Amino acid sequence: MPNPKRRHSQQRSAKRRTHYKAVEATLSTDSTTGETHMRHRAHESEGKLYYKGKLVSEKTPVKK
Numbered sequence: 001m002p003n004p005k006r007r008h009s010q011q012r013s014a015k016r017r018t019h020y021k022a023v024e025a026t027l028s029t030d031s032t033t034g035e036t037h038m039r040h041r042a043h044e045s046e047g048k049l050y051y052k053g054k055l056v057s058e059k060t061p062v063k064k
Helices: 010-017
Strands: 027-029 036-038 043-045 048-051 054-057
Touching: none
Parallel strands: none
Antiparallel strands: 027 036, 043 048, 048 054
């Protein structure tokens, strides 16, 4: 594999990294429960697990 002959400067690395930005998470409201949750994630409401407005699991998973 080819390798660079000389070390890249810190300024060059910083210029490349300027395009990376922190993005705020997109929130959604569940149609069934009315709760706000992160999109494309299952969420818990009253001990039940929901995904896309549908009930996925009755019991919450046991935490160790």
